[in-house]
Every structure is written in structure tokens, then in C-alpha cells.
Amino acid sequence: MKSNVVGLIYTGDRIEDLRDLIRIRSVAALPMLGRYRLIDFLLSNMIHSGVQNVGIIMQGNYHSLMDHIGSGREWDLHGKRSGLTILPPHTSTVRGGVYEGMLDALYANLNFLRRSTERYILVTDSYLLYRVQYDDVCKQHIESKADITLLYTKDRTVRRNGWGRYLDINGDNIVQSMEFDPIIPHYPNTYMGAFLIRREMLIDLLDRAVAAGMHHFTRELLVQMLQERLYKICGYECPGDIWSIDSIQAYYQANMAFLDTRVRTQLFNDKQPIWTKLRDEMPARYTDTAKVVNSLVADGCVIEGTVENSILFRSVVVKPGAVIRNCIVMQDALINRDAEIDGCILDKQTTVREGTRMIAPREYPVVVGKNLTI
Amino acid sequence: MYRKKSCVAMLLAGGQGSRLGILTRHVAKPAVPFGGKYRIIDFPLSNCVNSGIDVVGVLTQYRPLELNAYIGSGAPWDLDVNSGGVYVLPPYHTGKTGEWYRGTANSIYQNLEFAKQYNPDYVLVLSGDHIYKMDYAEMIAHHVKHNAAATIAVRQVPWEEASRFGIMNTDENNNIIEFEEKPANPKSNNASMGVYVFSFDKLCSYLEADEQDPESSNDFGKNIIPAMLNAGECMTAYTFNDYWKDVGTIESLWDANMDLLKDPVPVDLRDREWRIYARNVGSPPHYVAEGGSVIDSLITEGCQIMGSVTHSVLSTNAIVEEGAVVIDSVLMPGARIGKGAVIRRAIVAENAVIGEGCVVGEEEGDIAVVGSNTSLKAGEFVAAGQQVGE
Numbered sequence: 001m002k003s004n005v006v007g008l009i010y011t012g013d014r015i016e017d018l019r020d021l022i023r024i025r026s027v028a029a030l031p032m033l034g035r036y037r038l039i040d041f042l043l044s045n046m047i048h049s050g051v052q053n054v055g056i057i058m059q060g061n062y063h064s065l066m067d068h069i070g071s072g073r074e075w076d077l078h079g080k081r082s083g084l085t086i087l088p089p090h091t092s093t094v095r096g097g098v099y100e101g102m103l104d105a106l107y108a109n110l111n112f113l114r115r116s117t118e119r120y121i122l123v124t125d126s127y128l129l130y131r132v133q134y135d136d137v138c139k140q141h142i143e144s145k146a147d148i149t150l151l152y153t154k155d156r157t158v159r160r161n162g163w164g165r166y167l168d169i170n171g172d173n174i175v176q177s178m179e180f181d182p183i184i185p186h187y188p189n190t191y192m193g194a195f196l197i198r199r200e201m202l203i204d205l206l207d208r209a210v211a212a213g214m215h216h217f218t219r220e221l222l223v224q225m226l227q228e229r230l231y232k233i234c235g236y237e238c239p240g241d242i243w244s245i246d247s248i249q250a251y252y253q254a255n256m257a258f259l260d261t262r263v264r265t266q267l268f269n270d271k272q273p274i275w276t277k278l279r280d281e282m283p284a285r286y287t288d289t290a291k292v293v294n295s296l297v298a299d300g301c302v303i304e305g306t307v308e309n310s311i312l313f314r315s316v317v318v319k320p321g322a323v324i325r326n327c328i329v330m331q332d333a334l335i336n337r338d339a340e341i342d343g344c345i346l347d348k349q350t351t352v353r354e355g356t357r358m359i360a361p362r363e364y365p366v367v368v369g370k371n372l373t374i
Numbered sequence: 375m376y377r378k379k380s381c382v383a384m385l386l387a388g389g390q391g392s393r394l395g396i397l398t399r400h401v402a403k404p405a406v407p408f409g410g411k412y413r414i415i416d417f418p419l420s421n422c423v424n425s426g427i428d429v430v431g432v433l434t435q436y437r438p439l440e441l442n443a444y445i446g447s448g449a450p451w452d453l454d455v456n457s458g459g460v461y462v463l464p465p466y467h468t469g470k471t472g473e474w475y476r477g478t479a480n481s482i483y484q485n486l487e488f489a490k491q492y493n494p495d496y497v498l499v500l501s502g503d504h505i506y507k508m509d510y511a512e513m514i515a516h517h518v519k520h521n522a523a524a525t526i527a528v529r530q531v532p533w534e535e536a537s538r539f540g541i542m543n544t545d546e547n548n549n550i551i552e553f554e555e556k557p558a559n560p561k562s563n564n565a566s567m568g569v570y571v572f573s574f575d576k577l578c579s580y581l582e583a584d585e586q587d588p589e590s591s592n593d594f595g596k597n598i599i600p601a602m603l604n605a606g607e608c609m610t611a612y613t614f615n616d617y618w619k620d621v622g623t624i625e626s627l628w629d630a631n632m633d634l635l636k637d638p639v640p641v642d643l644r645d646r647e648w649r650i651y652a653r654n655v656g657s658p659p660h661y662v663a664e665g666g667s668v669i670d671s672l673i674t675e676g677c678q679i680m681g682s683v684t685h686s687v688l689s690t691n692a693i694v695e696e697g698a699v700v701i702d703s704v705l706m707p708g709a710r711i712g713k714g715a716v717i718r719r720a721i722v723a724e725n726a727v728i729g730e731g732c733v734v735g736e737e738e739g740d741i742a743v744v745g746s747n748t749s750l751k752a753g754e755f756v757a758a759g760q761q762v763g764e
Contacts (some may be wrong), residue, residue, distance in 0.1 A: 268658045274656060278654050280650070280651050282409070282644050287456035291669075299674055
């Protein structure tokens with residue numbers, strides 16, 4: 001069935017606390033859970049909600065994201081009537097180049113908004129990992145006759161002192177006000193950076209906001225709209241687990257949470273698979289010296305050593321005598337004989353030399369950057 | 375108008391593969407799962423694209439549904455291209471006539487129109503029941519160099535097994551002088567691999583002549599190759615001594631899976647230069663639980679291992695529950711092994727569910743098989759060599 005929602009993913013968030021992990025990639029391209037990137041979960045939310053037309057606003061180091069998305073084929077987003085539109089920065093247009101905020105990005109891509117034919121648009125940030133049916137959001141949006149519907153969660157694990165956006169929502173589900181980066185959040189509802197709005201209305205709002213000199217959608221436009229009280233702004237509470245990937249610790253904890261089978265089965269199910277770029281690796285090979293417990297292991301790995309409480313991405317090689325505990329090891333990493341690593345995040349194509357020992361406290365995982373040898 | 379292709383591949387996938395017993399009761403042999411995440415047909419298809427051949431006709435007839443769905447648009451093998459691609463070719467009606475494929479040669483004959491669209495110089499004929507990595511481009515180069523009418527890939531098999539194969543007797547220049555199908559007293563140990571290159575015009579004329587012969591069984595081995603030899607055509611043997619395994623029987627299918635666990639592995643699927651492509655179902659990485667154990671095995675996406683797995687090949691989404699033991703076995707996609715069950719020297723087919731405490735297979739003897747979508751009640755016993763299921 002034809003969807004009445006077009007999706008738009010904004011990947012321009014720079015979250016400084018992710019440090020080395022985003023030096024070479026956007027947050028949306030962060031490798032997650034052994035074979036995915038963060039954006040895969042958003043794209044899967046879209047396609048499993050029937051959204052067939054998706055734009056991705058690129059910013060900063062978007063090479064790895066482009067490389068990952070390709071033609072959108074893996075997500076069945078390579079059609080003629082709809083599909084995926086990559087929206088790289090325009091350097092020559094008004095508000096092009098480096099966006100100061102999401103509002104700039106939306107305005108620079110007005111053509112995408114105008115050209116789409118769907119009645120509604122779902123705009124989202126890209127640093128959250130969660131599962132939701134956007135068609136349910138749209139249903140509530142229409143039933144409640146809202147002008148804008150904001151997605152929020154009551155999950156306390158995504159609250160941060162001094163960071164984030166928190167909503168005051170009354171009993172009628174109307175958003176009363178918003179706190180922006182409060183030192184201590186007062187409202188119990190965390191805004192998830194995703195909203196649904198009538199497409200024509202968004203175009204109109206953008207036009208006026210830009211004329212008023214605004215750059216930021218939430219901090220400037222949305223806050224002003226909440227104060228003016230001319231629009232009906234509703235909340236939609238997202239059920240289920242949610243992870244905010246806003247620091248190295250949060251990244252580490254989100255990945256590790258999926259060693260819990262309950263968490264895993266909630267996100268992954270046969271009916272709504274999470275699609276991702278394929279590498280056509282062979283199944284993982286365990287030799288007779290392998291010892292693996294409580295770990296997620298992707299295809300292409302060759303395991304001759306010990307792996308505990310860890311996540312191994314595709315084609316990681318663990319030599320005999322090597323011990324990996326409480327680690328996230330990204331693709332093509334090589335852990336040589338008798339090395340011991342604990343509490344580390346190894347980026348892609350890292351090498352751990354024979355006999356190297358590196359042990360970090362789990363509260364402060366150590367990141368080893370892409371291509372490095374330790 | 376189609377662009378001319380130097381070579382078009384025709385993949386014979388119409389046979390039932392009845393020697394695979396219960397495993398091919400509901401699917402055609404080329405669609406049988408292999409090696410954790412592959413199906414048998416992934417090997418010839420991947421060999422084709424890796425050899426630069428991008429037109430492949432797949433001749434199907436027996437239970438084609440799953441095979442058709444698996445091939446789909448051909449995208450997993452990069453065969454969804456404008457100028458070629460993979461085409462599933464079932465038998466069809468032409469108005470006046472229409473019939474099932476009567477033999478391997480007849481199936482190609484009925485699809486000569488398909489090949490003619492590409493005006494090829496050569497046709498590569500493949501079968502859908504072998505596991506091997508082969509550069510067909512080298513074989514075609516050999517064919518061109520010898521200016522042959524047909525080139526047949528051969529490999530040296532142990533003398534004691536030679537009488538199970540079609541044997542090519544060659545002269546000192548590697549020209550084939552005689553072909554014997556399963557000879558009692560073989561004169562050579564050069565066995566045909568079922569991989570042929572024909573010059574297209576020669577193939578057309580021999581297939582057309584063969585159709586005129588009501589006595590013919592329309593088979594490449596029995597009719598076409600002997601007819602070409604009798605007529606004195608230039609027939610060369612192309613020797614291929616890398617890994618090649620016929621997986622036409624339960625025993626050989628199990629063997630070929632176990633070959634992937636050898637060290638060094640006789641057929642390396644990690645080879646980046648010669649990828650074997652497969653359709654992906656989008657499962658998460660596999661999980662080995664606290665208390666689970668895996669040694670000497672191949673495990674792929676979607677598997678969950680709470681029990682113990684030794685020297686086995688587990689396919690996509692296979693589950694081994696707490697206390698279950700899997701040894702020397704092959705679990706096909708979606709197979710589920712209940713708590714405390716013991717699986718030994720067995721093949722558990724797609725989506726089979728083994729109840730708690732079942733015992734399937736034995737330490738010695740033939741391979742036990744549980745068919746696809748079969749459920750075993752708790753405590754059932756399947757003896758060595760036994761096949762259970764619909």
C-alpha cells in the first residue's frame with residue numbers, strides 16, 4: 001500500500017563525546033551490534049512502517065555513510081516510484097554548505113520537501129537506537145488533529161544532566177513546554193528528536209523561520225511555537241527500549257545491552273528483519289582451541305582464542321591464546337597470539353600485537369582508532 | 375536487440391536429486407542448503423560471475439518454487455544487469471508442441487532460442503549439484519586455444535572409484551578419443567565433472583540432429599558426446615584438479631560440509647578474490663550464551679547456542695538449546711535442537727524441531743536425516759541411516 005508519510009533523516013549531529021568514534025564518520029554511520037550501522041535501525045523503522053520514500057541529509061564526513069547506503073537496495077529503497085534520496089550539502093545555495101542546525105539543513109533541501117507527494121513527513125535525528133512503528137505515530141497524529149507530533153520516551157536511561165530536550169506534557173497529550181539542555185532535567189519525557197508534521201506546513205514554517213533569522217529547528221523554532229501556543233503540538237510515547245548514542249560510554253553500554261537475550265529478541269524478529277549492507281562473508285569459523293561465551297559473533301570471524309562478554313564484527317580474527325573480554329571489536333580487526341584486551345573498543349582494521357595487554361575499566365572503555373596497531 | 379555475448383551459461387537444475395532422499399522431497403537439489411549460509415546453486419552462479427559470465431539460464435522443472443524464489447532477480451550474484459542476467463527457464467508450450475524436458479540435452483535444445491538472443495560463440499553447460507570454485511574463463515580459453523568443438527572438464531579420481539563416473543579416455547594431446555559411462559574396467563581415471571564448453575554452432579547442429587532420433591534419450595553423456603566423438607569432432611579434456619565434490623547423496627553432502635572444517639580447508643570460502651555469494655535473510659550476528667560451547671565448527675548469522683556444538687556446520691537461525699549436544703552434524707536454516715537432545719552424524723533439515731531429549735544419529739554408521747519442517751516429540755530416537763519426515 002502506498003504510504004502517506006515521507007521520511008527524512010538528518011545525519012548532521014556532531015556529538016563531541018563520541019570523540020574518536022566519529023572522527024572519520026557521522027553518528028549515523030557508527031558500527032553497531034556486530035554487523036550494522038546506527039542508521040540501519042532508523043531505515044528499518046521506516047520500511048517496516050510502510051515508508052517508501054526516504055531522504056538522508058548528509059553533512060560532515062559522510063563518505064562512510066554513503067558507502068554504506070549505496071543505492072538503498074539492501075533496504076528495498078531503490079525503486080523508481082520512490083526510494084532513497086541522498087541529500088549532500090549544496091555549497092552554492094542559501095544556507096548551504098555547513099549547516100548551523102537542522103533548520104538550515106531542511107531549508108537547503110526544500111526541493112526534496114516540495115517534490116515529495118506524501119501528505120506527511122517524519123523528520124528524525126540519527127543518534128538514537130530504538131524500534132517504533134511510524135505508521136502508528138501518523139495514526140495518532142491524524143486522530144488527535146495535531147499540527148506537530150513529537151516522539152518522546154519516559155526511559156530514564158537516556159536522560160543526561162546538562163544535555164537533551166525534555167518535554168512537559170499534560171494529560172491531554174499536549175506538549176506545554178520544553179527544557180533545552182537543562183543542568184538537571186525536570187520533565188519526565190525525553191524528546192527523541194523525531195517529529196511528524198504535514199509536509200506543506202513544514203515548508204511554510206521553514207520559510208518564515210528562515211526569514212526570522214533562525215538556524216535551529218528545535219532550539220529556536222519549536223521553542224517559539226510552544227511559547228506562542230498557536231499550534232497543537234502533541235506527544236507520542238515510544239514504547240520499548242531506547243538507547244541514546246551520545247558518548248563513548250553510552251555507545252559501549254548500548255552494544256553490550258544486546259548480550260541480553262531479552263533485549264535482543266525485542267529488537268530482532270524474523271518478521272521485521274534489520275537490513276544492512278552485505279559483505280558476503282562465510283560463516284564464522286571456530287577451531288578446536290576456541291572458547292566463546294556470552295558473545296555476539298558476526299560472519300567471517302575466525303576464532304582460535306577466548307572471547308567473553310564481547311561483540312565481534314565481521315571478519316575479526318582471534319589467534320590462539322588471545323583473550324578478549326568485555327570488548328567491542330569492529331570489522332577486520334586482528335588479535336594476535338597471547339594478547340589480552342579487556343574493556344576496549346577496537347575500531348575497524350585495528351591490529352593487536354602478539355602479547356599486548358590492554359585492560360580498561362568498563363566505566364571508561366578505551367577506544368583504539370581505525371587502522372591502528374597496538 | 376540483445377548485446378552479443380561471447381559465452382552464455384546454461385545451468386541444468388531440473389533433476390529431482392532423488393538420491394538426496396527426504397532432503398529433496400520438497401525442493402530441487404540446487405536449492406538444498408550447504409555450508410551454513412549457502413545453497414548448492416550459489417557455487418555455479420558465483421563461479422559464473424567471478425569468471426565474467428553474466429548471462430545464465432537456469433533450467434528448472436522439478437519443484438521449482440523455492441529455487442525460483444531463491445534466485446529472484448539475481449541481485450545477490452550481481453546478475454540483475456540490463457545486458458544479461460539470470461533467467462529461470464522452465465519447460466513451456468509453443469502452441470503446437472510443449473513438453474517436459476526429456477533429458478539434459480533436450481532441456482538445452484528447448485531453450486536454444488534463449489541462447490540465440492545473445493548470439494554467443496560458446497555455451498557453458500553446468501550442473502547444479504557440485505561444490506567447487508572454478509574459473510570458467512580459463513576453461514573457455516583452453517577451448518579456444520585448441521579450436522575444439524567441445525571441451526569437457528575432467529579430474530583425476532581414485533582408480534577404485536573410477537567406475538562410478540563418466541570416464542574420458544584421452545590421447546597424449548589431451549584430446550578425448552573415447553567416452554565410457556560408468557565403465558566396469560576403466561581405462562583411465564579422468565572423470566567428467568559435468569562441466570562442458572561447446573562452440574555454439576556445433577552444439578546447435580548436434581542438438582538438432584539428436585532431436586530427430588526417436589531412439590535417443592536426449593542426454594549429453596549418453597548421446598551428444600558419443601555422437602560428436604563418432605563424427606570425429608575435436609574434443610578436448612580440460613583438467614581441473616582443485617576441490618570438486620558431487621553432493622548428490624546424503625553421505626557426500628554431509629562429507630562436503632565436513633570438508634569445510636578441515637585444516638587447511640580444501641575449498642576456501644574466505645577467499646576475497648573468489649567470493650561465493652548467497653541470498654541474505656537479514657539475521658543478527660550469532661550468539662553463544664554463558665554455558666554454551668562451540669569448537670571446530672562453522673556458525674552463521676541468527677544462530678543461538680546455549681548447548682554444546684562440536685565439529686558441525688550450523689546454518690542461519692539454527693538454535694541449540696541448553697544441554698543439547700551437536701556433534702559431527704549439519705543443521706540447516708531454522709533447525710531447532712531441544713534441551714538435552716543429542717545430534718550425532720546427522721543432517722537436520724530446514725525448520726525441523728527436535729524435541730527435548732531426542733537422540734538423532736549414532737557415533738558410527740550412516741548419516742541420520744530429519745526432514746524439513748518435521749517435529750520430533752520429546753525423547754524420540756532416530757537411528758543411524760534413518761530418514762524421518764514427510
